[in-house]
Amino acid sequence: MTDATAGPFPHGLDDARDAVLAGTAIIxxxxxxKQYGDTVAVDGISFSVTQGEVFGMLGPNGAxxxxxxxxxxxxxxxxxxxxxVAGIDVVKDPMAVKRIIGVQLQSNAFFDRLKLTELLNLxxxxxxxxxxxTQLLERVDLAEKGGxxxxxxxxxxxxxxxxxxxxxxxxxxxxxDEPSTGLDPQARRNMWDLVRGLKAxxxxxxxxxxxxxxxxxxxxxxxxxxxxRIVALDSPGALIDQLLETGFRNERPTREATLEDVFINMxxxxxxxx
Numbered sequence: 001m002t003d004a005t006a007g008p009f010p011h012g013l014d015d016a017r018d019a020v021l022a023g024t025a026i027i028x029x030x031x032x033x034k035q036y037g038d039t040v041a042v043d044g045i046s047f048s049v050t051q052g053e054v055f056g057m058l059g060p061n062g063a064x065x066x067x068x069x070x071x072x073x074x075x076x077x078x079x080x081x082x083x084x085v086a087g088i089d090v091v092k093d094p095m096a097v098k099r100i101i102g103v104q105l106q107s108n109a110f111f112d113r114l115k116l117t118e119l120l121n122l123x124x125x126x127x128x129x130x131x132x133x134t135q136l137l138e139r140v141d142l143a144e145k146g147g148x149x150x151x152x153x154x155x156x157x158x159x160x161x162x163x164x165x166x167x168x169x170x171x172x173x174x175x176x177d178e179p180s181t182g183l184d185p186q187a188r189r190n191m192w193d194l195v196r197g198l199k200a201x202x203x204x205x206x207x208x209x210x211x212x213x214x215x216x217x218x219x220x221x222x223x224x225x226x227x228x229r230i231v232a233l234d235s236p237g238a239l240i241d242q243l244l245e246t247g248f249r250n251e252r253p254t255r256e257a258t259l260e261d262v263f264i265n266m267x268x269x270x271x272x273x274x
Contacts, residue, residue: 025048025050026049026085026172026173027048027055027084027173028048028049028083029045029047029048029071029072029081030081030082031045031081032044032045032068032078032080032081032082033081034067034076034078034079035079042068042078043227043229044228044229045230046081049206051202052203052204053205053220053221054199054204054205054207054218054220055205055207055223056208056209056219057069057206057222057223058208058209058223058224061210063226063227063228064227064229066177068225069177069206072206073090073101074095074098078091085100088100100169100171100173101173101174102163102166102167102168102169102171102173103174103175104162104165104175110161110162111150113149113151115149116133116148116164117134120137120164127168127169131167131170133146136164136165136168139197140161140164141160142161142164145157155187156183156190156191156271171203173204173206174203175205176208177207178208178209180209184272185260186267186271190271192218195207195218216236219236221233221234222234222235222236
């Protein structure tokens with residue numbers, strides 16, 4: 001298991017930047033810290049993400065995972081520490097980072113009275129790109145909703161549209177914050193398929209979640225965050241194996257299917273957006 005306390009970049013920003021430029025990482029964070037008053041939200045987090053990887057940050061509410069991601073996105077300045085995304089120093093040039101990443105937030109605020117195609121055209125003009133609204137909507141199974149107002153969408157449709165909007169600038173890294181929270185089983189499975197599609201296209205994906213099944217299904221590696229620190233970092237399978245090696249045994253009976261599998265089998269995989 002990776003040493004979650006020491007971190008991979010003992011000499012800070014230079015090592016982190018070298019790792020990115022050498023192609024061994026597309027994201028490199030070193031000793032990130034953030035405090036609000038007496039509350040330490042992030043307490044010395046270090047890790048790297050390789051290109052094309054789906055990297056998960058797991059933790060209970062208030063663990064510090066969202067604050068960590070916001071610092072990588074250039075949305076929140078760290079008190080100390082460093083971060084490099086695709087060769088860009090996030091602290092020195094947060095605007096440059098924003099131009100090459102896509103961000104899907106757990107809660108989004110779009111102009112309610114604009115059509116989806118109008119919103120995507122607006123974002124494309126802001127980024128100075130020639131993104132095709134039709135192709136973006138097709139990508140997230142919303143092709144038939146292009147002429148609809150954002151306010152008329154269901155919860156699942158709004159989540160999928162937020163991913164389409166995050167793809168307008170053809171980002172090299174996608175940040176997804178609790179992407180399946182509040183979705184029904186069909187919409188959640190569809191969201192998982194979207195994440196797999198991003199990986200298949202060569203995108204690097206960083207997602208936060210507190211759904212363990214979601215992390216196990218999607219992530220190449222996960223960082224378990226608690227009280228502002230990474231307490232474990234490895235592939236889901238390796239972390240499970242390490243727990244079993246301690247003698248842990250699950251006393252609950254294991255089955256080859258879950259109640260969600262029963263639900264999907266009986267009601268189908270088709271989205272229920274209407």
